Amino acid sequence: MKITGKHTINAPRDQVWGRLIDPDSIAACLPGVETLDKVGDDEYSMAMNIGIGMVKGTYTGKVRLSNMNEPTDYQMYVEGSGRPGFIKGTGTVRLADGENSTTDIEYNGDVEVGGPVGAVAQRMLGGVANRMVGQFFGCVESKITGE
Amino acid sequence: MYPSAFDYFRPSSVDEVVKLLQENPEGKIIAGGHSLLPMMKLRLAAPASLIDIGRVPGLDGIRSDNGGVAFGARTTYDQIIKSDVVQQTLPVAAEAAGVVGDIQVRNRGTIGGSIAHADPAADFPAVLLALDAKVNATGPNGQRTIGIDDFFVDMFTTSLEPEEIVTEISVAKPAAKTGMAYEKFSHPASGYAIVGVAASVTLGNDGNVSAARIAITGAGPIAVRANGTESALVGQAPTAENVKAAAQKASDGMTFLGDIHAGEEYRAHLTRVFTERAINKAVERAQG
Amino acid sequence: MVASSPFGSSIKRREDPRLITGAGHYTDDVRLPGMLSMAILRSPHAHARIVNIDTSAAKAMPGVVAIYTGADLVDLVAPVPCAWQPKNSDIKVPEYRPLAVDTVRYVGDGVAAVVAENRYMAEDAAAAINVQYDTLPVVVHQLDAMKDGAPQLYDSVPNNVAFHFHLEGGDVDAAFQKADLTFKQRLVNQRLIPNAMETRGAVASYQRGSNELTLWCTTQNPHIVRFLMSLCTNIPETQIRVLSQDIGGGFGSKIAMQAGEMIASVISKDLLRPIKWMEDRSENYVSTTHGRDHVDDVEVAAMKDGRVVGLKVTAYANMGAYLSTAAPGVPTWLFTVTQSGAYDIPNVASDVYGVLTNTTATDAYRGAGRPEATYLIERVMDLVAKKLNLDPTEVRRKNFIPSDAFPYSIASGAIAYDSGDYDKTLDRALEMIDYAALRKEQEQARAEGRLFGVGFSTYIEVCGLAPSAAAGAMGFGGGLYESAVVRVHPTGKVTVLTGINPQGQGEGTTFAQLLNGELGVPVEDIEIVWGDTDRIPMGWGTYGSRSTAVGGSALVFAARKVRDKMMKIGAHLLEVSPEEVxxxxxxxxxxxxxxxxxxxxxxxxxxxxxxxxxxGVTPGLDESYFFDPVSNTFPFGAHVCVVEIDKDSGKADVRRYVAVDDVGNVINPMIVDGQIHGGIAQGLAQAVLETAVYDDNGQLLSGTMMDYAIPKASSFPNYELDRTVTPCPFNPMGLKGVGEAGTIASTPAIMNAIVDALSPLGVEHFDMPASPQRIWQLVHEQKGN
Structure with missing residues (x-):
C-alpha cells in the first residue's frame, strides 16, 4: 500500500526538522503511542494503540530513522505487530522551505499490512494511513506553534 | 472466527444503558450485531463487554410524526420495508432498506446501528443526509437532538459522545413535489455500497428545482453531501443535460477510498454516474 | 418404485430430507467424550525464518492442554505427501512439513498447534504465542519466481521450477511453416479460492489399547487418506479407519492430504485423546488449496479457411509454496491432453512449468486443468475467426473432429476420445438461441452504440478417471479403478458399498437407481454406503467426474454377478435348468x-x-467387483452466452445462457441439470466475479468473503438447458460424467461474449476477471483514443 502526500507546517524548516526527529515529539504526536523507548542510535521500541472505530489494537515494534540529511530529508522505518495483524513500512520525508517561513513536507512511503486486519480492512487502510500521517504532522505543528 | 471473552449485559431501560456505558468504557452497544459480531469473530474488535439493547423499551416502532416519520433506533431494515407509513411518506427509505445486505442482515440490522457504526459504505447515512434527518440521543447529560449534517465526523466516527445512545431518528414531512431515490452500485463480495447516492429533489411551481439534497456513501471515508451538485441544480430546469452537468460536480473535492474491486478513479466516475441516475429518478418521481 | 430402465427418472434425492432439516452428520458434528479442540497458529508473513517460538505464556493459559511446534512433530509425522509425480518432468518435490520447522513460506503456513478444552481457549492461547520472525524477500508471481535472482523457496528447487513437462505430437514446426496465419496470445487463468460451504477439518481419535486411529475428515477420498496417513505416521493401514460421509462440498479442494488432518492424528496418538480441528473461513482461505493460476502463452498456426493446423503452448503454473498431493498432475496431464479440445489439430506441442511461489498451494479445483485448456482453445478459435473475418461457429465446425472419427487419438497419442458428435450439440444450441436473429439483434444494438456480445464454447473434457495403467504411466501414485460390493440381505434389502465418496453430487440416489435397473429392487430398499474405510474395499474417491462412470460401472458388474447367482438359485428352486429361466x-x-x-x-x-x-453354488448373495476402465470418458457440448455491458459502470450482464451438453446416458436428469447449473455458475463466476488477489508482499488481500466475490443466485439468469446422448462405448451403461462439464464450458463462453461485445472498440482479447472496473477502464481508454 502506497502512502503519499503533502503537508504544510506553519513554522520554519529547522524547527520542524528538530521536532520530526525528536523522540519525545514523535511519542507525543504519533497517534496512539503508548510507549517509546530509545534502544539504539535513532532506533526506538514502541507500543501503539491504533485503529478506527471499534477496530483497534495494540501493536508493539520499533521505529528507526536513517539516512538523515539535515534539514532536508530522512527515512523512517516502522514495524509493529499485534493481534489484529502487523504493519511494516518505510518512507521518505522531504522538507523544503515554503512561503512566509512555512515548511512544505512531502512524504512517500510503502506500507505492508498483514494478518486479519489486512485481509478484511483493505478498502479502509489507505484512508486510515493517510489520516494518521495527517494527524501526526498536524500535531507537530500545534506543538511548535503552541509554544 | 472465535471472539475473545466478553461480559454481557441486557439492560431494560435507556437509563440503564447509559449507566452501563459509563461504568464500562470498553463496552459496546449491540443491536443487530451484523457489523459488530464479524469484527469480534475476526478479533479485530474486542470489547470488554456487550450491552444488548434488544429488550430496551421505547427504541422501536415507526410512527407518523406531523406528516413526517419517526423511526425508533432499533427499527430493522425489514420493518422499514414493510411499514405502510414509510411506503406512503418516505418510500426511498424502504427502497434503500431493500438493497442493504441480504435477507438475514435486513432482519437483524437496525437504522440506529447503521448510523452509530458509521461504516463508510453503509447505505442509510446517505439516505438520512438526503432526508435532512434529526438524530435523538440520550446520555449522562440527558437528551439532545443532532442534525444529520453534524452527525458523521469521520470513518466509523460520529459526533455521539462515548456514553450516548441513539434513541430515535426523525424525518420531517417532505415538501410538496419532492421526489427521492437511492441508486447503489453494490460491492460484488460484501454487498456494501461501492458508491451509493441518495437524492431528494423538490420542484417549484415553475417546474425548476427549488431544493436539492444529494448525499454520497461508499466512495469516501464518510457519507457526504454533494454541495457542488446541489448548488448547480437549484434554480435550474431539471433537464437531462442540466442534471448531467450538475452530476459532474459530485466528485469534486472528495477523498476516495480504494480496494481491489474499485480504485479511486473508478469510484470518482461511479459517483458521477450514480448521482446522475439518482437525481433523474428523483426528478421523475417529483414530476409524477 | 421399479423402473424398466435406470435412465431418465428424475426421482427426488434421498439425501436431501436429512440434509436440509439439519440431520446431516458432518465432521464438525462429531462429539466424543474427552475431545479437545485444536487451533493452528499460522504465519502472517509470506516468507520468513522462524527465529524463536515462545509458548510459555500460552501454555499457562486456562484450558490449554498442550502446544506443539514444527520441531515437536518432526519425528511423529512425515512431510505432506505429493502423490502425483509426472514422469520425465524433472520433478523436484520439496520437503514440506505440516508445521513449519525453520522457515515459513506462505501466509497461512502453520507454525504451532494449540490443543485446549475448547476452540475459544485454543484461539486465546494461540494469540499469546510469541513468534519471532526474520522476514525474507517474497515472490508471488510465477514469472517473477523463475527469474535469476528471485527469492528461492527451497535450496532443492533451483529457480523455483518444481517440474517441466512436455507433450507433443505431429510436426509443429512444419505446420507453422505452411500456415497462412500465425499469431501469439498470452492468456491468464487467474487463481481462485474453492469456497466449499463446509471448510476442511478432522476429528482424530487414537484409542489406547487397540492402537486404532479413527479419523473423521472432510475428504473426497477416504481410502487415499488411510493409505497416505499410514505411510506418513507408521500407523498400519489395518489400524486406521477413515470416515467421511456427509461432506459439504469439495470441488477438488478436499482431495489433498491436509496438514491439519495429519497434525490432529499424531497429536491424538501422543495425548491419547480425541482432537477436533475445523477451519474457520478465513483460515480456509489460506490453508486449503487454491485453484487455477496459469499464465499461458499460445502460438497458433492456421490456414485461411479457418483450419487450425498447429498449436504451441507454454504454460506457467503457479503451484504455491509446496507441491500438494495431486497438484503436479493437474497443469500437466489433465491440461495437455485436452489442449486441442473438440478439434482435429494434428500438430500440438505443450510445455508446462510448475513454479513455486510464496502463496497458498494450488491443487485440483472443479475441472482441474481442463478449464485452463478449454479457455485457451476456445479463445484461440474466436481469435482465428476474428483475424480471418470468419464466423466463430463456422471456424469451429471446420475444425471439429468428425462424428465418425471415434475413438479419436490426439496428436501425441496420449489418449483417445471415446465418442462424440460435436455438430449435433452446436446445431441444437444455435437453434435454441436463434442464431440468425441474435446476430441481427446485435447489429441493431451496435447501431445504437450498445456493447452487446455473443460467445461460444464448444468444449470437450476428459473425465471418468481413469484406466489404472494409464494413471501409473502418468505418475499417479495409485490406481483409478473403483470398487463396489452388492450385498443382498436375507430379508431381500440390498446394501451397496462404494469406494467413491460424494460431497453432495447425489450418488445416494443415482446409484440406487442404477441398482434398481439391474436387480429390480425398489429404490427404498437399497442403501448406498460410502465414506467408511472399515466397511468398504479399496476405492479412489470422488473427483474428476468419475463416480458414475467408474463407480457406477463397478456397481453394475457386481450387481450382475448377484443376478447370475440368483438365476442359478432360482432355477434350482423352480426345478429347471439355469438356461430355462x-x-x-x-x-x-x-x-x-x-x-x-x-x-x-x-x-x-x-x-x-x-x-x-x-x-457348486455357495451360500449368500454378496458380490464385489473392481472395475478398471479401459478408457477415460469425454463429455462434450455447446454453450452460448449473450452479454450486454453497461458502458457507464463496465458491468457485464448475462442476458441469456444456453447449454447443450452430452454426458452419455443420464440416470437422473434433475441431478444432471443440477450439476450443470452449479458448474456454469462457478465458471461464469471465474470470468466476472472471483479472483484471489495477493499483494507483492504475499498478503492475501481477498482474505474473506468481504472481498472475494462468490456468485449468488441473483448473479446470473435462468439457464436454458438441453441434452444430446452419445453413450460411452467403454462402460456397460454408456456413462460419461457431468460434475465438471458446466464449469469447463462456461468460462470461455462468457469471456468470448465479453470480447465480442467489446470488439467494436478494437478489442481482440481481454483477460479475466472481466470485472466492472477493468472493463470500464478499457472503455474509458478507448474513448480517449
Whole structure:
C-alpha cells in the first residue's frame, strides 16, 4: 500500500526538522503511542494503540530513522505487530522551505499490512494511513506553534 | 472466527444503558450485531463487554410524526420495508432498506446501528443526509437532538459522545413535489455500497428545482453531501443535460477510498454516474 | 418404485430430507467424550525464518492442554505427501512439513498447534504465542519466481521450477511453416479460492489399547487418506479407519492430504485423546488449496479457411509454496491432453512449468486443468475467426473432429476420445438461441452504440478417471479403478458399498437407481454406503467426474454377478435348468411361463438359509467387483452466452445462457441439470466475479468473503438447458460424467461474449476477471483514443 502526500507546517524548516526527529515529539504526536523507548542510535521500541472505530489494537515494534540529511530529508522505518495483524513500512520525508517561513513536507512511503486486519480492512487502510500521517504532522505543528 | 471473552449485559431501560456505558468504557452497544459480531469473530474488535439493547423499551416502532416519520433506533431494515407509513411518506427509505445486505442482515440490522457504526459504505447515512434527518440521543447529560449534517465526523466516527445512545431518528414531512431515490452500485463480495447516492429533489411551481439534497456513501471515508451538485441544480430546469452537468460536480473535492474491486478513479466516475441516475429518478418521481 | 430402465427418472434425492432439516452428520458434528479442540497458529508473513517460538505464556493459559511446534512433530509425522509425480518432468518435490520447522513460506503456513478444552481457549492461547520472525524477500508471481535472482523457496528447487513437462505430437514446426496465419496470445487463468460451504477439518481419535486411529475428515477420498496417513505416521493401514460421509462440498479442494488432518492424528496418538480441528473461513482461505493460476502463452498456426493446423503452448503454473498431493498432475496431464479440445489439430506441442511461489498451494479445483485448456482453445478459435473475418461457429465446425472419427487419438497419442458428435450439440444450441436473429439483434444494438456480445464454447473434457495403467504411466501414485460390493440381505434389502465418496453430487440416489435397473429392487430398499474405510474395499474417491462412470460401472458388474447367482438359485428352486429361466425386474421365472416364478425376496432368503442350494453354488448373495476402465470418458457440448455491458459502470450482464451438453446416458436428469447449473455458475463466476488477489508482499488481500466475490443466485439468469446422448462405448451403461462439464464450458463462453461485445472498440482479447472496473477502464481508454 502506497502512502503519499503533502503537508504544510506553519513554522520554519529547522524547527520542524528538530521536532520530526525528536523522540519525545514523535511519542507525543504519533497517534496512539503508548510507549517509546530509545534502544539504539535513532532506533526506538514502541507500543501503539491504533485503529478506527471499534477496530483497534495494540501493536508493539520499533521505529528507526536513517539516512538523515539535515534539514532536508530522512527515512523512517516502522514495524509493529499485534493481534489484529502487523504493519511494516518505510518512507521518505522531504522538507523544503515554503512561503512566509512555512515548511512544505512531502512524504512517500510503502506500507505492508498483514494478518486479519489486512485481509478484511483493505478498502479502509489507505484512508486510515493517510489520516494518521495527517494527524501526526498536524500535531507537530500545534506543538511548535503552541509554544 | 472465535471472539475473545466478553461480559454481557441486557439492560431494560435507556437509563440503564447509559449507566452501563459509563461504568464500562470498553463496552459496546449491540443491536443487530451484523457489523459488530464479524469484527469480534475476526478479533479485530474486542470489547470488554456487550450491552444488548434488544429488550430496551421505547427504541422501536415507526410512527407518523406531523406528516413526517419517526423511526425508533432499533427499527430493522425489514420493518422499514414493510411499514405502510414509510411506503406512503418516505418510500426511498424502504427502497434503500431493500438493497442493504441480504435477507438475514435486513432482519437483524437496525437504522440506529447503521448510523452509530458509521461504516463508510453503509447505505442509510446517505439516505438520512438526503432526508435532512434529526438524530435523538440520550446520555449522562440527558437528551439532545443532532442534525444529520453534524452527525458523521469521520470513518466509523460520529459526533455521539462515548456514553450516548441513539434513541430515535426523525424525518420531517417532505415538501410538496419532492421526489427521492437511492441508486447503489453494490460491492460484488460484501454487498456494501461501492458508491451509493441518495437524492431528494423538490420542484417549484415553475417546474425548476427549488431544493436539492444529494448525499454520497461508499466512495469516501464518510457519507457526504454533494454541495457542488446541489448548488448547480437549484434554480435550474431539471433537464437531462442540466442534471448531467450538475452530476459532474459530485466528485469534486472528495477523498476516495480504494480496494481491489474499485480504485479511486473508478469510484470518482461511479459517483458521477450514480448521482446522475439518482437525481433523474428523483426528478421523475417529483414530476409524477 | 421399479423402473424398466435406470435412465431418465428424475426421482427426488434421498439425501436431501436429512440434509436440509439439519440431520446431516458432518465432521464438525462429531462429539466424543474427552475431545479437545485444536487451533493452528499460522504465519502472517509470506516468507520468513522462524527465529524463536515462545509458548510459555500460552501454555499457562486456562484450558490449554498442550502446544506443539514444527520441531515437536518432526519425528511423529512425515512431510505432506505429493502423490502425483509426472514422469520425465524433472520433478523436484520439496520437503514440506505440516508445521513449519525453520522457515515459513506462505501466509497461512502453520507454525504451532494449540490443543485446549475448547476452540475459544485454543484461539486465546494461540494469540499469546510469541513468534519471532526474520522476514525474507517474497515472490508471488510465477514469472517473477523463475527469474535469476528471485527469492528461492527451497535450496532443492533451483529457480523455483518444481517440474517441466512436455507433450507433443505431429510436426509443429512444419505446420507453422505452411500456415497462412500465425499469431501469439498470452492468456491468464487467474487463481481462485474453492469456497466449499463446509471448510476442511478432522476429528482424530487414537484409542489406547487397540492402537486404532479413527479419523473423521472432510475428504473426497477416504481410502487415499488411510493409505497416505499410514505411510506418513507408521500407523498400519489395518489400524486406521477413515470416515467421511456427509461432506459439504469439495470441488477438488478436499482431495489433498491436509496438514491439519495429519497434525490432529499424531497429536491424538501422543495425548491419547480425541482432537477436533475445523477451519474457520478465513483460515480456509489460506490453508486449503487454491485453484487455477496459469499464465499461458499460445502460438497458433492456421490456414485461411479457418483450419487450425498447429498449436504451441507454454504454460506457467503457479503451484504455491509446496507441491500438494495431486497438484503436479493437474497443469500437466489433465491440461495437455485436452489442449486441442473438440478439434482435429494434428500438430500440438505443450510445455508446462510448475513454479513455486510464496502463496497458498494450488491443487485440483472443479475441472482441474481442463478449464485452463478449454479457455485457451476456445479463445484461440474466436481469435482465428476474428483475424480471418470468419464466423466463430463456422471456424469451429471446420475444425471439429468428425462424428465418425471415434475413438479419436490426439496428436501425441496420449489418449483417445471415446465418442462424440460435436455438430449435433452446436446445431441444437444455435437453434435454441436463434442464431440468425441474435446476430441481427446485435447489429441493431451496435447501431445504437450498445456493447452487446455473443460467445461460444464448444468444449470437450476428459473425465471418468481413469484406466489404472494409464494413471501409473502418468505418475499417479495409485490406481483409478473403483470398487463396489452388492450385498443382498436375507430379508431381500440390498446394501451397496462404494469406494467413491460424494460431497453432495447425489450418488445416494443415482446409484440406487442404477441398482434398481439391474436387480429390480425398489429404490427404498437399497442403501448406498460410502465414506467408511472399515466397511468398504479399496476405492479412489470422488473427483474428476468419475463416480458414475467408474463407480457406477463397478456397481453394475457386481450387481450382475448377484443376478447370475440368483438365476442359478432360482432355477434350482423352480426345478429347471439355469438356461430355462429369465431374470425379470428382480424375480426369476421360467421362460414363457411367468407364473412359474420365484421372487427376489424368496431367492434372497433361500440363499442365506442355504437349505437347498444348487450343486457348486455357495451360500449368500454378496458380490464385489473392481472395475478398471479401459478408457477415460469425454463429455462434450455447446454453450452460448449473450452479454450486454453497461458502458457507464463496465458491468457485464448475462442476458441469456444456453447449454447443450452430452454426458452419455443420464440416470437422473434433475441431478444432471443440477450439476450443470452449479458448474456454469462457478465458471461464469471465474470470468466476472472471483479472483484471489495477493499483494507483492504475499498478503492475501481477498482474505474473506468481504472481498472475494462468490456468485449468488441473483448473479446470473435462468439457464436454458438441453441434452444430446452419445453413450460411452467403454462402460456397460454408456456413462460419461457431468460434475465438471458446466464449469469447463462456461468460462470461455462468457469471456468470448465479453470480447465480442467489446470488439467494436478494437478489442481482440481481454483477460479475466472481466470485472466492472477493468472493463470500464478499457472503455474509458478507448474513448480517449
Amino acid at each position: 429369465v431374470f425379470d425386474q428382480g424375480s426369476v421365472h421360467v421362460k414363457g411361463a411367468p407364473d412359474q416364478v420365484k421372487s427376489f425376496g424368496e431367492i434372497a432368503l433361500a440363499a442365506y438359509t442355504a437349505w437347498n442350494m444348487p450343486e
